[in-house]
Amino acid sequence: MSYTPRERVLAAMNLQKPDRVPLMCQFSIGSMMQQLKPSPAEFWYDGDVFASGLVELCKRFKFDGILVSLHGHSPGWRDNIVSFNKLEEGKQEIVFTDRSEFHSWTDLPMVKYFNKPVHKGIDEIDVENDVPGVIDYIPVSQDLYFKIDKDHPFDIFLKLKEMVGSEYSIHGEITSPFDYLLDLLGYEQALISLILNPEKCKEILQKFTNGITVLAKEMCKYPIDAVKISSPFAGMGFISPEHYSEFVLPYESQFIKEIRNCGKHVYIHTCGHIDDRLELMQQSGASGLECLDPEPVGNVDLEDAFKRIGSKMFIKGNIDSINSLLYADDAKAERDILKIIETGKRGGGFILSTACSIAPMVSSERLDMLPELIKKAGRY
């Protein structure tokens, strides 16, 4: 029986085995830029340009699904620009009234605020006024935000649906309340606050969770098959399993339940070392896990992960984008990927993917290996 790309991904997320292992990596913004060489600022801000890029890359590398890592593009993004300067090829500087942004083909935009607001301390935070009730931004990276246009929060999913119909599995992305907390207080201050003022942290987390739940439920009304939860700070590199149980799990579980009630799949993306908390992550009720970085970036053994959680969760991973794709020679890359395909096939629901996003400088030739190796070894 032959599957469409979308059916293949859906089967894996339903813990079934389709015709072959599905392939669906998440591109970093830098990786998309490197492959497409677009106008970098337009690629970041313009929903049409971004959607076209996602579809182009999905088709070019024969992926079975599209992850939409940014949503809420504003058609009026140019309105507040003070100046737009084209620098050398692939580099642009945009100046807004409050900040300058450097966009390039290399990686995420770099933002410099003219008067960077100082983070309030945990005791100074007024939950009512300082924590937004409506989530209208994505904390993409340190000092980098993507504003969600309240009038166009999910237009991109409609654009994609128009472009690819039901051929590919489309996934949305939301960010964990834990990330919003870290962003609100500053990373170090937030992590200390987990210890010094845990109750206030929980109040803040709950308010963020309420807003994120609304956002997630709205997103589920659009033509997507799954929601990815971006939760990069919830691993062993930052917090203990006890803190995970206290400050991450109870909050992510709330909107995971709502997403599942909407009939959509949901999977958690936590980078790095997570071997000590796979079962805790399963308790969230999520239908899948993403990343599961192997050594040395993380510490997850794929076979062991399937044994521990594979009967209840699908796994999307776990190619080391740095050591198996970016810096490996062809022989090592092929060896590593084939091993993951073989292990994944023996497991339950499995989607072949890079653990974390595809690193920007991974070559197109290396990405072409992925569908080739699936063709060679990925049939069930």
Added chain:
Amino acid sequence: MEDFIGRISISIQKGKVDINSPYPPDMKGQPGAFELTGEALENGVSANDILTKAMIPAMGIVGDLFKDKKLFVPQVLMCAKAMNSAMSHLKPYFSSGEICKRGTFVIGTVSGDLHDIGKNLVSMMIEGSGWTVVDLGVDVKTEKFLEAIGDNPGCILGMSALLTTTMESMEKSVRTLREVYPSQKIIVGGAPLNNEFAHRIGADLFAPNPQIAVEFINSL
């Protein structure tokens, strides 16, 4: 004296900053590193003993526990706060020359990279092992690293990169620094790095965690 040394050490290891700190819960209401260090000095314990027998070994234990993933970032940050509170009593002794730092460690996140939590953790642990830390911040250009090395002869340099794309900046900086200062000791760190990369670009050490950096610079 032993009693003070032991208690200061425990306070730092447990992240007990001062008497008002609610952390750790089992030490609530008890004096922390700040009070104990002040009291120890008043009772004739030498600043040097406090530094070398209590504070530095305590941070070493913290570093080992973090390396083994038995302590996590929030706890380590509290330990560093406790260390700093104790250190505030020792400042006059450093100024007078009665006690000395082991040397100077210059650190920065490389050009194009704004991430600082890894850099900050390394800074805290190295400062806690008795070094003066000059933190150049994030998005540090090669010229700034060169200037800092010139201003701090004999320093050890640490460079951090969290992104695969900024590893390229790191490589460029290290190669340029090597041309000007061939024998400069350089430690690099960051999630996407590894030993092979560090060796290829000419760094002396890849530190996968702060404690490896501490052990390296203390061995020089």
